[in-house]
Amino acid sequence: MVFSSLTFLYFFLPLTVLLYFVCKNRAYRNTVLLLASVLFYSWGEPKLVLLMFAATLVAYLGGLLIHRFAQQSKKKLKKAAFLVTVLLLVFNLFWFKYFNFFAQNIQLLLGTHFALASIALPIGISFYTFQILSYVIDLYWGKVGVQKNFFYLMLYLSFFPQLIAGPIVRYQTVEEEIQNRRESLEDVVVGLRRFIIGFAKKVLLANNIAKVAVIVYGGDAGIYGTAMYWLAALAYALQIYFDFSGYSDMAIGLGRMFGFHFLENFRYPYVATSITDFWRRWHISLSSWFRDYIYIPMGGNRVNKGRFILNILVVWAVTGFWHGAQWNFVLWGLYYGILLLLEKLLLGKLLEKLPRIIRWAYSMFFVLFGWVMFNLTDFSQMLAAFRQMFCHVPTDFISVVSADAEILHYVLYIPLGIVCMCPWLEKAKRPEGFWGNAVCNLACLALFAISMIYIFSSTYNPFIYFRF
């Protein structure tokens, strides 16, 4: 189930909200959320919900052991329990997401041809694994208390707003709120508005802008020249931003409706004035996870230069690899690692002296380039795209439109996307007074209605031959 599906909007969400607020007791409300979350996940993965259950059980039992050994001051046993728990959870992720990737590459190296098992990738496994790892690691470090109620831990892991696409919520963010949160009409309204904004980003902007990139990259390369390849790069950049940030908005909004306060995951990344700034604004929950649980434990920047460079490259290679089991993702991660190193070691002071518009153009150039690398998993297609982008090839726009006239429709959303990627309307999201709130509510209602029109239009499925 996804947030933009009719089943979620018409069945799941209203029923869950109704049942939740009918219950007065905290335990009952948490039970409603837990059951709803399990239903939400099993709707798309009926059998693999057991895997999520197993991961929670491993973390729960591991957490209990870590806590017990900590209380008994048995440091070696505590460390052993921690390592075993982490290894089991990481192995789970490795098996489902990365095993076939490594097996295929080893076969390529050795020249063997063993048949590989078909391993389905469970939805959201990267997100919920990192989430539960944050609990185990923070527990080991003493930053959070042990959760002795298995169902509360299961609720933390499986909570449907952030289960399948983040943000990666640290246990310490919600530790207190699981048992002691306060729902209010204000939170429901703010949460609902945030959900609607995210919904509109996904349905109106991301889904339509995406088609421009699909048309260009999927079409006959001979038709699309340099201008179209840059347009496709821009389209993909906008698509991935509105898709991902829209989903985060929906998750944060839904959490807020039930009294949870998740941290922000995106802060207008496309107004960044350096690559360093970009990564403080993009997928904040992931970059901070890698910073706190990989980079800093490796020594961070409190090591010699050589080790610092290695730390950065390792962390960014792993960051890229987290996004997908393909070499282009590793390359993308290393690309950013190198850029960040260049900014840290060479360009930092120079960039600060440049006008903001130049810094912004510099950032956007490298971000767009990076997204091409991220999007095109086939290296030959990636290289062909770079050739088209940098060796000028004229574009015959009549041929472009003839190849697919629908591009005339989808390009309309790009200027709208460019406007919406900037924080022009940030203040409007926090209205004041009665009339400010009334206007904001009306705008959200209109946005929701328009988004629903787009949702329904995508379900259009006429039968051509049969007549009544």
Add this chain to the structure above:
Amino acid sequence: MKKNIMQLAFVLSIFLVLLLSMVRTVFFPKEINYYENRKAEMLAPVTLQSYLDGTLQDNMEKALADQAFLAQRIKKTYNSALSAYMHTASGELARANPDRYIKIGGHYLYGGDHLMNSKRAVETVQEKLSQRIEEHNRLFARHPEVDFYLYYVENDMDVHFETGERSGTYEYIAAKTALPQSHIDRFGIDSYEEFDRYFYKTDHHWNAEGSYRAYKEVVELLLPKDEAVLQPIEKVVVSTDFGGSKTMGKETANFKEPFEAYRFAFPQATVWGNNMPAPGYGNQEAFLDGTAALPLTYATFYGDDWGAVTFDTYRPEKENLLIISESYDNAILRLLAGHFNRTISIDLRNFNAYLGTDFSIEECIEQYDIDKVLLLGYVDYFIMDEFGLEK
């Protein structure tokens, strides 16, 4: 207090609409989706198996798409707006470049305003085509007492007018079919001008001129050279904003054209629809006289794709004709019926649905004393499993 009421109204207005749509979907579903021309999806019973194999999830999504409040109106509004924009945006380009295929939705614009399907090369359909031809050849061998004929309808799937490439499908069929060459013919399309003249711009069928030409060619194929054809009385513009099957896509919903038709003085015939007495076939007279209450489509004008339609003219001196076809023959059935004692047209896609049993050509030939059998259709007729005679 005022603000709280306003905030509550905001929340409730959204959730009430969502909840009411859910209630309607579960308890008060509608049966027909008129806008999309099909039965409306409804919620199926929930079972563990359907949940585990994903069919419940698909069913629920489709049911909501059909049953939610204002769902069809929303789709129509969106499609109209999108099509109006695409019609304007692509229309200018198409008129400036009439010799180019311009992809729009699932079709192409060519000649400025003609919606086209894409050409299918014979290589892509050869396997299915060969199977069907062999099936036909087995049929011909089983019934030497009957005269078999084949009439292939060429259309925009056989020619790419921009490049001039031809599919070669008719030539392949004619070469492999075990019938005398005098029993095989085609509705030939050798140029775009010919296609534009004989086919609707917004529908995959032939227009009035095209169907009349086909009628004359089929008579020439089936009957002696001196057989006189029925002449039209007049040509009538039935509608100026007809949108056919190619306008069912959301990008092309706004494309319209005039619908012209010939008026004929058809010979008297008793009509049977799906083995039941029928008042007639199609609604040509009503539309020509401007009294038809139905929306205008090729099917409502000429006649529907019934599983079986029979015309009896009670002239035993004439032969009995069996036509196995699809919707192309709908436009010429009443014309052809005037040349035979009994004319039966079978649409294998719908035969079982209407008559509750599979069609048996052997039984039909014997029961109705069939003298001639005509196989008529375009490329899909020769490759789709639904048109297979051997079940």
